[in-house]
Amino acid sequence: MNRKILVGILAIGLVALAVGWGTYSQFSDTETTETIFSAGSLDLTINDQNGQTVTFSWTNLRPGNQPKYKLTLKNIGTIRGNLSISNIVVVSEENGLTEPEIEAGDTSDDEGELDDVLNLRLFLDYNGDGWISQGDKVFFNGLVKNLPSTGFDLKEPIEPNGGVDFVVELYDWWQYGNVDNQAQTDTLSIIFTFKLVQAP
């Protein structure tokens, strides 16, 4: 009798196992696809050096000087970027007053006059000859003191591994009479901050 009960219960258990197995277990198959994603990069160099800021300082300038500086701005990243000058700071220093400056009417101890008398040209030199040629992008031509602190949105596209020459040219310091003398011994610095922003 007991044996029959045992066999009966075992049979129920086996049936439960079989039914349950069929109900809950599942076949499955998994396959994998490989994907590789790379984020682009933007990296601006100035004369092959990393950094975004360049300071031009001029001393011992005199009327008739036409100093010129060229920077090569490169995109060593992997995607195209638009170049802009995001900030410009002009520092004009007096460096004390000499007799000619005082005689010319300079009374300021802390503020130089070079930015009042010096003209500046800023341009992108596409053919790299250092001069303004047809097709070059001249985006400023005026007195240093009129440089906008907010810079210039040049919208100049630079491809990966591409670059552009940026030229700063000082000129035209001889037509302001006594003001010229007021600028003697003065020092002028202009700090440009460049920015490369992802092009749309």
Add this chain to the structure above:
Amino acid sequence: MIRKKVITLALSTTLLLLIINILASNQPSASACTIYLGKKVKFDMELSPKVPLFHPEVDGYLYPGRPKITKYLKLINVGDLPFRICRFNASFSGDIYLATGLQIEILELGKGRGEKPNLLYNGTLSGLGEGINVYGKRAVPPKDSVTLQISVWMPATVGNEYQGLTVTADISITVCFPPSHDGIKC
């Protein structure tokens, strides 16, 4: 007394069988050449294309706001039983952090032209790393296929922290049988 022992033994055996049963239900069975209802059947799926679905040399670099890159992946039923898509998982290598900055959308395309795609996943690529259960709309019969539309993009809001990173993501797709399962997703 003996009768009590027999009953206890029988109940213990039944309990043991039920435990085995429950454990078995949590283990996916082998994928191929499984005995089902006394017949040897094959449960197998293949992906097409077999080459990497996304690759920078083909698709270029990702950057904030770039339009979505969309690819299509076909799941072909090369077995004898219908299947349904039931799970995605991904494993990562390289600059894993990039996976947090990428969005991925996976749609199961309908068979007919007018059939609305079924959204299976929309979230970060890294979100696939933990594995997610999904419920494919179509039961794909043998020799038929279903196509996934996979789009990847980098949102315009992300910043410089992802610049220059590269991540490899092996995206695993699991299909299950039975294709319809009473309220329980695979």
